[in-house]
Amino acid sequence: MAVIWGLVLYKLFEAFYPEDLPMTTSTQTKFELPKYQERDSFSLTALEKDPFLGTIARKKAQRNGGAKQIKNTTEWPTTSYEGFVADDKGRTTIFVITVNGEQHLLKQGELVQNVKLIRGSKQSIQLQYDGQRKTFTLE
Numbered sequence: 421m422a423v424i425w426g427l428v429l430y431k432l433f434e435a436f437y438p439e440d441l442p443m444t445t446s447t448q449t450k451f452e453l454p455k456y457q458e459r460d461s462f463s464l465t466a467l468e469k470d471p472f473l474g475t476i477a478r479k480k481a482q483r484n485g486g487a488k489q490i491k492n493t494t495e496w497p498t499t500s501y502e503g504f505v506a507d508d509k510g511r512t513t514i515f516v517i518t519v520n521g522e523q524h525l526l527k528q529g530e531l532v533q534n535v536k537l538i539r540g541s542k543q544s545i546q547l548q549y550d551g552q553r554k555t556f557t558l559e
Contacts (some may be wrong), residue, residue: 425458494550499535502555516541517547 444470469476501514502523514525519533538546544557 435498481536493528494552496549496552496554497535499547499549499554499556501540501558503558504542513540517545 497520497521498518500518502518504513504515505525506513512527514527515537517524517526517532517535517537519535522533524532525534526532528537528539530537532548536548538548538553540546542558544555546553
């Protein structure tokens with residue numbers, strides 16, 4: 421019985437997997453670089469007429485500003501925004517600010533060492549010193 425099954429399996433195997441498999445041969449091709457093409461150059465010009473609306477574009481008038489004012493650059497004290505404390509209802513917010521190494525608790529509008537707290541939020545505060553304003557972010 422085993423011999424018969426062996427012959428059946430051998431015939432099936434021989435039918436599905438013949439011995440002479442065709443061999444594929446590879447052919448070598450020579451690689452050639454593509455030819456270099458010079459790029460076209462172009463320039464953009466201003467349109468006199470709007471292509472969609474058909475209206476004529478007007479040139480903006482150039483302003484001749486007066487003498488530019490040079491801002492008075494004052495040296496700010498070393499300042500950083502450390503955080504804030506708020507009540508449950510959010511009506512009162514106190515901001516923790518370090519000025520020249522000293523930590524202070526300020527409400528909006530308060531002044532310490534000539535630094536005034538203009539406004540504040542969870543992420544940043546805006547301070548004023550000697551007429552100049554700066555925004556500081558939470559560290």
